[in-house]
Amino acid sequence: xxxxxxxxxxxxxxxxxxxxxxxxxxxxxxxxxxxxxxxxxxxxxxxxxxxxxxxxxxxxxxxxxxxxxxxxxxxxxxxxxxxxxxxxxxxxxxxxxxxxxxxxxxxxxxxxxxxxxxxxxxxxxxxxxxxxxxxxxxxxx
Numbered sequence: 001x002x003x004x005x006x007x008x009x010x011x012x013x014x015x016x017x018x019x020x021x022x023x024x025x026x027x028x029x030x031x032x033x034x035x036x037x038x039x040x041x042x043x044x045x046x047x048x049x050x051x052x053x054x055x056x057x058x059x060x061x062x063x064x065x066x067x068x069x070x071x072x073x074x075x076x077x078x079x080x081x082x083x084x085x086x087x088x089x090x091x092x093x094x095x096x097x098x099x100x101x102x103x104x105x106x107x108x109x110x111x112x113x114x115x116x117x118x119x120x121x122x123x124x125x126x127x128x129x130x131x132x133x134x135x136x137x138x139x140x141x
Contacts, residue, residue: 020129031084046063
C-alpha cells in the first residue's frame with residue numbers, strides 16, 4: 001500500500017491525502033482544512049467562515065466527514081475526514097463507514113433497486129481499506 005502523501009498548507013497544518021482509483025482521500029485536523037486543501041472559501045453549500053465560526057471538538061464539528069466532487073473538477077470525487085473526530089473507539093470506524101457509503105453512491109451509482117449489494121459491499125470494502133491505511137499511519141488506534 002502506498003504511503004499517504006503529506007501536504008503543507010499556508011497555515012502549516014498537516015493535511016494528508018491518498019489517491020485511490022475512484023476517489024481522493026483527504027484527512028485534515030479541522031473542518032477548515034478541506035477549504036485550505038482546495039484553496040476555496042465556499043463549496044457544496046459549506047464555507048470556510050462557517051468552519052472557522054464552529055469550534056471542532058471530538059464530539060462535534062462543522063464537518064466530521066464529507067464526500068463530494070472536487071469544487072474545480074466535477075469529474076473527480078473526494079472523501080474528507082476530520083481527524084479531530086477520531087476518538088480512539090468504535091465511532092472512528094462508524095464515521096469512515098458512514099462516509100464511504102455516501103462515496104459508494106457516487107462511485108457505484110444510486111440505483112439501489114438493482115445495485116444494492118454492490119453499493120453496500122463497495123462501501124464496506126473501501127471503509128476497511130481506509131481504516132487500515134489510517135491505522136498504519138498512526139491516525140487510528
